[in-house]
Structures are given as C-alpha cells and as structure tokens.
Ligand SMILES: Nc1ncnc2c1ncn2[C@@H]1O[C@H](COP(=O)(O)OP(=O)(O)O)[C@@H](O)[C@H]1O
C-alpha cells in the first residue's frame with residue numbers, strides 16, 4: 191500500500207550561494223501493508239514530520255522512491271499530487287488545522303464542494319460522517335467553540351469524507367489530554383477494523399506507538415524496526 195525505497199532527504203539552509211546542507215533522513219526503506227496500523231516513533235528532530243511530508247508529496251526527496259497504491263508518487267508533479275492526495279490520502283494533524291471561519295459542518299463539507307458534488311449529496315454525506323465521529327450535535331459550532339477532542343473528531347471526519355484508503359497522522363494526540371487521547375486511539379483502531387483504513391502514524395508518545403501492528407523507530411534519520419517492543 192505504501193512502499194518507501196532508499197529514501198534520503200537533506201535541507202539546504204541559509205543564504206543562496208552559501209547554503210549549509212542539513213541531512214535529515216538517510217536511506218529509509220519501509221512498507222505499510224493494506225489494513226495495517228504502522229507507527230513511527232522518534233525523538234523530536236529525528237525527521238518524523240519530514241518523512242511524512244515526503245510521503246504526502248509536500249516535500250520532494252533528495253533521493254529514493256515512494257509508491258502508494260502501486261503508483262510511483264515520487265515522480266508526480268504538484269497538480270498530479272493534489273489529485274492523488276484527494277483520491278488516496280486523509281490527513282490528521284496535531285494542531286487540527288481546521289479553518290477557523292468555517293463551522294464543523296463546513297470544514298468537513300469543503301472537500302466535497304471542491305470535488306463538485308451537488309448540495310443535497312454533500313449534506314447527506316457530511317451529516318453521515320459527523321454522526322460517525324459523534325459530533326453531530328456540534329456541527330454548527332466554529333472550531334473555537336469546540337474542545338480539543340471535538341476539534342480532532344471534526345478533523346477526522348474531514349479526513350474520512352472522501353473515503354481514503356490511507357490516513358496519515360502527525361502527532362494526532364499531541365494536543366489532547368490523556369483521557370481524550372485514549373478515546374481517539376480507540377476510535378482510530380475502530381476505523382481500522384471496521385473500514386479497513388490503513389494508518390501511518392507519527393508520534394513521540396509510546397502510548398500512541400503501541401496501537402501499531404508494527405512500530406518503526408527513527409533515530410538520527412535512520413530507522414530501526416521493532417525496537418520499541420523490547421521496552422514495552
Ligand atoms: N524546512 C526545513 N528547513 C531546514 N531544516 C528543516 C526543515 N524542516 C525540518 N528541518 C530540520 O530537520 C530535522 C528533522 O525535523 P522534523 O522532521 O520536523 O523532526 P520531528 O518531526 O521528528 O520532530 C530537524 O533538525 C529540523 O530542524
């Protein structure tokens with residue numbers, strides 16, 4: 191489902207002509223099978239978000255290849271990526287990234303509008319997903335009128351609205367208290383079981399890491415699979 195082959199990435203920082211090269215990822219290879227939850231752990235600065243940004247097409251790798259659903263996405267240009275993301279990937283972020291001027295309903299509906307779906311169909315699908323994530327009573331609330339846990343549920347509804355086979359999450363519980371975090375982790379596992387959604391989750395939190403069928407550890411830009419199992 192996701193295949194990363196010998197992926198390396200470096201950033202060039204500083205003034206043009208005088209750049210310093212900062213290597214971040216070295217020779218990363220990993221595979222995520224359909225229906226798996228794979229978690230990637232590592233300390234802050236170990237390159238987790240960079241890896242996710244490469245897999246989502248927001249960064250171009252310095253070298254290496256990425257395949258998603260058998261398509262060689264590392265070759266796509268920006269507009270091809272936008273289209274590919276819409277059809278294959280859902281995203282969940284630590285900071286929710288909801289649009290503050292839109293209600294919960296409108297935030298979730300947006301992707302359907304961009305896809306050109308008719309209003310009645312948009313309403314039906316959006317309400318159905320909001321019900322699924324248990325936020326139907328709050329659909330007219332703006333993000334600032336919702337708790338962190340409620341905002342994260344809205345962002346999950348947004349991730350689900352176009353039925354993506356894969357959801358990528360960067361520190362999805364990083365802004366939640368421990369009880370809300372547990373609820374969210376249960377919910378992710380439920381979506382994985384019931385809808386067969388594949389998850390790739392980046393985290394520095396061991397509790398989140400443990401929901402993974404497999405745990406991959408990133409340290410100094412290189413990976414080590416299964417390391418966490420010895421500690422847990
Ligand atoms: N756009 C960027 N330009 C330069 N360096 C960056 C950029 N993004 C991240 N880095 C550097 O890459 C390293 C890994 O960052 P990141 O992938 O965000 O780590 P993590 O998500 O594991 O905390 C850090 O040293 C960070 O400073």
Ligand SMILES: [Mg+2]
Nearest residue numbers: 238239240360
């Ligand atoms: Mg990060």
